[in-house]
Amino acid sequence: xxxxxxxxxxxxxxxxxxxxxxxxxxxxxxxxxxxxxxxxxxxxxxxxxxxxxxxxxxxxxxxxxxxxxxxxxxxxxxxxxxxxxxxxxxxxxxxxxxxxxxxxxxxxxxxxxxxxxxxxxxxxxxxxxxxxxxxxxxxxxxxxxxxxxxxxxxxxxxxxxxxxxxxxxxxxxxxxxxxxxxxxxxxxxxxxxxxxxxxxxxxxxxxxxxxxxxxxxxxxxxxxxxxxxxxxxxxxxxxxxxxxxxxxxxxxxxxxxxxxxxxxxxxxxxxxxxxxxxxxxxxxxxxxxxxxxxxxxxxxxxxxxxxxxxxxxxxxxxxxxxxxxxxxxxxxxxxxxxxxxxxxxxxxxxxxxxxxxxxxxxxxxxxxxxxxxxxxxxxxxxxxxxxxxxxxxxxxxxxxxxxxxxxxxxxxxxx
Amino acid sequence: xxxxxxxxxxxxxxxxxxxxxxxxxxxxxxxxxxxxxxxxxxxxxxxxxxxxxxxxxxxxxxxxxxxxxxxxxxxxxxxxxxxxxxxxxxxxxxxxxxxxxxxxxxxxxxxxxxxxxxxxxxxxxxxxxxxxxxxxxxxxxxxxxxxxxxxxxxxxxxxxxxxxxxxxxxxxxxxxxxxxxxxxxxxxxxxxxxxxxxxxxxxxxxxxxxxxxxxxxxxxxxxxxxxxxxxxxxxxxxxxxxxxxxxxxxxxxxxxxxxxxxxxxxxxxxxxxxxxxxxxxxxxxxxxxxxxxxxxxxxxxxxxxxxxxxxxxxxxxxxxxxxxxxxxxxxxxxxxxxxxxxxxxxxxxxxxxxxxxxxxxxxxxxxxxxxxxxxxxxxxxxxxxxxxxxxxxxxxxxxxxxxxxxxxxxxxxxx
Numbered sequence: 001x002x003x004x005x006x007x008x009x010x011x012x013x014x015x016x017x018x019x020x021x022x023x024x025x026x027x028x029x030x031x032x033x034x035x036x037x038x039x040x041x042x043x044x045x046x047x048x049x050x051x052x053x054x055x056x057x058x059x060x061x062x063x064x065x066x067x068x069x070x071x072x073x074x075x076x077x078x079x080x081x082x083x084x085x086x087x088x089x090x091x092x093x094x095x096x097x098x099x100x101x102x103x104x105x106x107x108x109x110x111x112x113x114x115x116x117x118x119x120x121x122x123x124x125x126x127x128x129x130x131x132x133x134x135x136x137x138x139x140x141x142x143x144x145x146x147x148x149x150x151x152x153x154x155x156x157x158x159x160x161x162x163x164x165x166x167x168x169x170x171x172x173x174x175x176x177x178x179x180x181x182x183x184x185x186x187x188x189x190x191x192x193x194x195x196x197x198x199x200x201x202x203x204x205x206x207x208x209x210x211x212x213x214x215x216x217x218x219x220x221x222x223x224x225x226x227x228x229x230x231x232x233x234x235x236x237x238x239x240x241x242x243x244x245x246x247x248x249x250x251x252x253x254x255x256x257x258x259x260x261x262x263x264x265x266x267x268x269x270x271x272x273x274x275x276x277x278x279x280x281x282x283x284x285x286x287x288x289x290x291x292x293x294x295x296x297x298x299x300x301x302x303x304x305x306x307x308x309x310x311x312x313x314x315x316x317x318x319x320x321x322x323x324x325x326x327x328x329x330x331x332x333x334x335x336x337x338x339x340x341x342x343x344x345x346x347x348x349x350x351x352x353x354x355x356x357x358x359x360x361x362x363x364x365x366x367x368x369x370x371x372x373x374x375x376x377x378x379x380x381x382x383x384x385x386x387x388x389x390x391x392x393x394x395x396x397x398x399x400x401x402x403x404x405x406x407x408x409x410x411x412x413x414x415x
Numbered sequence: 416x417x418x419x420x421x422x423x424x425x426x427x428x429x430x431x432x433x434x435x436x437x438x439x440x441x442x443x444x445x446x447x448x449x450x451x452x453x454x455x456x457x458x459x460x461x462x463x464x465x466x467x468x469x470x471x472x473x474x475x476x477x478x479x480x481x482x483x484x485x486x487x488x489x490x491x492x493x494x495x496x497x498x499x500x501x502x503x504x505x506x507x508x509x510x511x512x513x514x515x516x517x518x519x520x521x522x523x524x525x526x527x528x529x530x531x532x533x534x535x536x537x538x539x540x541x542x543x544x545x546x547x548x549x550x551x552x553x554x555x556x557x558x559x560x561x562x563x564x565x566x567x568x569x570x571x572x573x574x575x576x577x578x579x580x581x582x583x584x585x586x587x588x589x590x591x592x593x594x595x596x597x598x599x600x601x602x603x604x605x606x607x608x609x610x611x612x613x614x615x616x617x618x619x620x621x622x623x624x625x626x627x628x629x630x631x632x633x634x635x636x637x638x639x640x641x642x643x644x645x646x647x648x649x650x651x652x653x654x655x656x657x658x659x660x661x662x663x664x665x666x667x668x669x670x671x672x673x674x675x676x677x678x679x680x681x682x683x684x685x686x687x688x689x690x691x692x693x694x695x696x697x698x699x700x701x702x703x704x705x706x707x708x709x710x711x712x713x714x715x716x717x718x719x720x721x722x723x724x725x726x727x728x729x730x731x732x733x734x735x736x737x738x739x740x741x742x743x744x745x746x747x748x749x750x751x752x753x754x755x756x757x758x759x760x761x762x763x764x765x766x767x768x769x770x771x772x773x774x775x776x777x778x779x780x781x782x783x784x785x786x787x788x789x790x791x792x793x794x795x796x797x798x799x800x801x802x803x804x805x806x807x808x809x810x811x812x813x814x815x816x817x818x819x820x821x822x823x824x825x826x827x828x829x830x
Contacts, residue, residue, distance in 0.1 A: 005675065038481060056464060057462060064461065066451075100515060132685055204419050248481040249482060258420070264426050267426075268429065271544065271549075277515070277666040279692075283694065
């Protein structure tokens with residue numbers, strides 16, 4: 001027992017992020033990593049971004065001062081333009097808040113909506129960072145299965161009814177990454193989006209639409225965002241970020257939601273960190289103002305399309321049909337793989353020995369004791385990121401993965 | 416009732432920051448503001464800071480990528496140097512976390528230590544942003560009176576015993592701004608620092624030492640930090656920031672504390688916002704590396720000394736002894752004033768009519784129903800910031816304040 005620090009009940013149960021722990025394991029010379037969900041550092045727009053630093057001199061007095069919790073004026077202007085493309089209408093100033101990454105958007109929404117023990121519907125699989133934010137406020141999870149078309153929306157009413165009868169509580173939020181989900185790479189089909197909105201509206205449960213990857217589509221046709229499709233503008237809390245389309249190091253993201261929710265987020269935030277750095281907001285605003293973002297998007301979409309195709313071909317060439325199943329995404333960062341002959345953690349152990357890394361599926365599901373209702377698990381899965389590695393690494397990494405799958409299957413048969 | 420958003424119990428009780436609300440009132444042409452605790456924007460090192468943007472090109476690939484939650488390597492190096500001066504020893508890497516403002520340090524410590532209903536000892540008066548962070552986790556407050564030498568430490572044992580007998584709970588944290596307190600401008604005397612450490616150690620209550628102003632001393636002799644004085648390195652959680660010595664817009668601050676506490680803060684943070692922008696961390700690190708910080712400090716210390724003297728003289732010239740009492744600080748940003756003939760809010764109302772603004776004292780005290788034990792209130796006080804206004808404004812603002820004090824006293828007599 002620690003007599004000096006008496007930790008809060010939530011902090012006492014906190015655990016290090018499983019993905020971060022895994023990064024320690026894979027930091028070895030020669031390791032090819034499909035693990036981290038990182039942009040290609042070779043693709044960062046280093047020079048154009050650096051030229052935007054003019055703004056630090058031009059608007060220095062304003063940029064170096066405290067900023068509004070809602071965000072820096074010129075960036076907010078740029079975001080209103082960006083949102084016009086994503087939801088086909090003009091958002092109101094009071095619907096918008098700039099956050100430090102969309103991680104903070106999830107955090108703030110969690111803090112303003114959830115009390116310990118409250119339930120959130122999450123996709124199974126879902127983004128582990130969101131599970132972390134929600135755990136930080138003591139949430140429990142109702143996990144809804146996904147397939148190649150995203151969340152199996154038709155199961156939602158039953159899932160919610162199950163929560164209500166088991167706990168007396170209706171879930172307070174539905175969390176979804178409808179475009180190029182992290183980790184599954186799937187897109188929620190248009191039909192399911194419509195149905196999701198209907199059901200959420202009927203049940204009066206707001207939907208958190210996390211959209212970091214939506215603009216990174218390299219094939220197929222764009223599907224309208226949930227925020228666009230919903231008639232009730234309050235129903236969908238929309239969040240997006242510059243992390244994947246520009247650079248994660250800026251920590252600039254934004255949320256569009258009902259003014260009364262934004263207001264609560266702003267108030268919560270004044271006690272959390274006051275505001276996002278005006279310095280980075282000004283740099284990002286300038287980057288947008290000069291038209292660099294659209295150029296850069298075209299560039300990375302082409303790069304990621306090529307990398308995705310490389311991984312698709314390499315997987316097809318090296319892996320056999322009895323080893324694994326996967327589906328090539330139309331955008332985003334990830335392949336989601338189902339291992340047919342061994343568990344993800346067993347494959348991972350062999351893969352690390354063979355110097356290739358991915359994230360075992362378990363990380364993308366709430367723990368069993370955090371789930372309300374039918375338990376979903378990710379033991380058979382793994383996430384492969386195709387954006388970070390270079391062409392040679394993608395080819396060689398897939399060959400190594402095939403070998404690891406073989407070894408894992410043999411070990412599995414023996415046990 | 417809102418059927419779509421069911422807000423958390425804490426969010427349901429949240430209120431807009433009183434200071435922010437006040438800023439709306441005073442945004443008028445011709446208003447002279449001593450209200451905001453803002454650095455002089457004319458004193459920002461705009462050019463030197465902008466030249467540091469070279470680093471965005473030089474180290475772009477690293478700077479634009481996700482960073483560690485503990486902070487960016489080169490900045491951490493600079494902080495180890497800075498801390499050597501403040502606590503006269505070499506801190507360990509695992510004792511250090513970079514945060515987005517020290518606001519976030521308070522937030523993270525609050526989240527890892529406090530459950531709703533837990534008690535924190537705060538100075539009366541204290542920094543309202545800290546009250547906000549602590550309210551965000553449902554804390555209650557034990558307020559300890561302050562005088563010109565800071566917290567009246569000798570009252571601490573009785574205060575803690577009172578909390579224990581009234582609630583069955585020992586406070587989990589003592590929060591203090593020992594150097595140039597916001598709002599009182601006072602410095603905790605050396606003798607009281609030593610006594611505070613003894614008492615806190617005996618009671619096993621960690622002390623949060625918030626030190627944004629410590630390096631902004633323009634007269635008198637420096638007093639060692641609590642972190643320096645404590646033998647038990649775990650006892651004091653030390654936080655400081657670049658907001659007041661460089662620029663608030665960078666949102667870069669840091670905390671030095673026991674590794675097990677830092678670890679918990681890191682974990683909490685991974686679900687809050689992952690990390691502070693690597694872009695701003697790199698800019699600040701470069702600013703320190705080039706020796707700009709020390710130069711800039713010399714410059715602003717001289718500027719603020721002059722402004723403080725101006726305000727001191729103007730107040731002495733314009734205000735009469737039966738109107739108010741105050742004590743000129745030896746550093747920092749603030750004068751703390753006791754009004755002798757009217758309440759702070761009444762003076763404020765008259766002052767705004769006369770086009771001068773300050774912050775009424777109430778904002779620096781927890782509300783009555785949030786306090787455990789003897790209730791402290793700030794009704795008779797006001798905070799005047801001398802760093803933001805220019806020389807002419809300081810002179811004229813103090814003349815207007817004298818006039819407002821007159822009117823308030825007359826109104827008060829009539830009632």
